[in-house]
Amino acid sequence: xxxxxxxxxxxxxxxxxxxxxxxxxxxxxxxxxxxxxxxxxxxxxxxxxxxxxxxxxxxxxxxxxxxxxxxxxxxxxxxxxxxxxxxxxxxxxxxxxxxxxxxxxxxxxxxxxxxxxxxxxxxxxxxxxxxxxxxxxxxxxxxxxxxxxxxxxxxxxxxxxxxxxxxxxxxxxxxxxxxxxxxxxxxxxxxxxxxxxxxxxxxxxxxxxxxxxxxxxxxxxxxxxxxxxxxxxxxxxxxxxxxxxxxxxxxxxxxxxxxxxxxxxxxxxxxxxxxxxxxxxxxxxxxx
Numbered sequence: 001x002x003x004x005x006x007x008x009x010x011x012x013x014x015x016x017x018x019x020x021x022x023x024x025x026x027x028x029x030x031x032x033x034x035x036x037x038x039x040x041x042x043x044x045x046x047x048x049x050x051x052x053x054x055x056x057x058x059x060x061x062x063x064x065x066x067x068x069x070x071x072x073x074x075x076x077x078x079x080x081x082x083x084x085x086x087x088x089x090x091x092x093x094x095x096x097x098x099x100x101x102x103x104x105x106x107x108x109x110x111x112x113x114x115x116x117x118x119x120x121x122x123x124x125x126x127x128x129x130x131x132x133x134x135x136x137x138x139x140x141x142x143x144x145x146x147x148x149x150x151x152x153x154x155x156x157x158x159x160x161x162x163x164x165x166x167x168x169x170x171x172x173x174x175x176x177x178x179x180x181x182x183x184x185x186x187x188x189x190x191x192x193x194x195x196x197x198x199x200x201x202x203x204x205x206x207x208x209x210x211x212x213x214x215x216x217x218x219x220x221x222x223x224x225x226x227x228x229x230x231x232x233x234x235x236x237x238x239x240x241x242x243x244x245x246x247x248x249x250x251x252x253x254x255x256x257x258x259x260x261x262x263x264x265x266x267x268x269x270x271x272x273x274x275x276x277x278x279x280x281x282x283x284x285x286x287x288x
Contacts, residue, residue: 002090004036004048011087012048013040017095020044030197034213039098044080048093055091056140057213058082062094064134065212068189071129074122075099075208101200101207104230110204112235118206119199119226120242127188127220127244134189134217144192145218148252149179151259158262170285171258178255181248183219191215194226220245224253225260228283236283258284 006027014021023041034054038046049055062079069076081095104115137146152175159171191198192214200208227239240250261284264277 001051002049004050004089006038008087008089009036009038009046009048012083012089012093013046015086016083017081020095032197032211034211040095043098045077045096045098046083046093047096048083048089049091052091053139054213058092058094060135060140060215061212064215068126068129068212072122072125072209074118074206076212077210099200099208099210101202103197104199104201104206105196110201112231112233113238114204115199115201115206116231116235116239117242119194120239122206122209123191123194123220123223124242124244126191126223129189131187131189131217134187135215136187137216137218141190141192141214141216144214144222145187145190145216145220147182148221148255148259152179155259155262158259158266162262162265167285171262174254174258174284178252178258181251183221183249183252187217188220189215189217190220190223192222194223196230219249219252221249221252222256224250225257227253228257228287229261229280232279232283254284254287 006025010025013023013025020040023044025046026039028037028039028045034050034057035047036050038048040046047058049058061077062082065077065079069078077099078097079094080097083093083095085091104110135141137143143150155175159168159175163171191209191212193211198209198211199206200210224243224245227236231239245253257280261277261280264273265281268274268277
């Protein structure tokens with residue numbers, strides 16, 4: 001990881017965008033893992049990749065977000081400028097328009113049913129956006145939109161370390177069912193990291209969707225994992241009913257949810273995170 005401090009961000013802005021150098025810079029917390037984020041004045045945000053494996057996301061977002069925005073029903077990040085390496089920092093970086101709102105992870109779900117329907121409408125529009133020439137899944141998207149089998153060994157290792165007996169077999173059954181299907185439709189846009197921290201709410205409604213660093217053009221199943229990882233009960237069912245996905249896509253989505261949940265349990269840094277991922281795992285297995 002590359003140390004990215006407020007002082008570094010200030011030096012980069014002063015050197016490359018001197019017309020903004022008098023604006024205050026404040027670190028955004030939590031600011032994400034792939035990027036370190038800062039608010040620049042009241043109307044802008046800085047996104048600086050924290051490691052080389054995230055650096056390719058800058059070009060992707062700078063290129064594709066302006067093309068996607070007109071096709072979507074809610075705001076997404078709008079690139080305003082592109083920063084270059086300097087001041088000892090080795091990667092390109094972005095200046096984005098600031099979008100006001102509170103991440104769903106902090107705000108709660110508002111009206112869960114309405115949020116489920118709003119998110120389904122957004123993802124449906126994203127899947128229908130023109131995809132020709134878009135980035136195929138790969139390392140830049142951490143294989144979102146690609147084959148779930150990339151994470152087979154990692155998932156099996158998590159299962160082996162966390163569970164035995166019927167529970168382990170239930171997890172393996174969910175995983176095997178997911179791996180048994182393939183996306184047979186045309187490639188579509190996927191966000192790649194549909195998570196509460198990337199959903200902005202205002203007055204309890206979904207107001208914007210952030211962080212397209214893991215976006216790609218491929219299989220949309222990964223975007224549907226939030227059904228188990230965030231929604232519950234009638235909201236989970238409303239999300240499923242509102243999404244145009246077949247049974248095989250939902251099987252793969254459950255596999256993505258299992259993989260992400262097992263990693264979350266493995267790496268959880270708090271009791272609250274453990275409880276959240278534990279609830280998701282219970283929902284995944286109950287729905288198998």
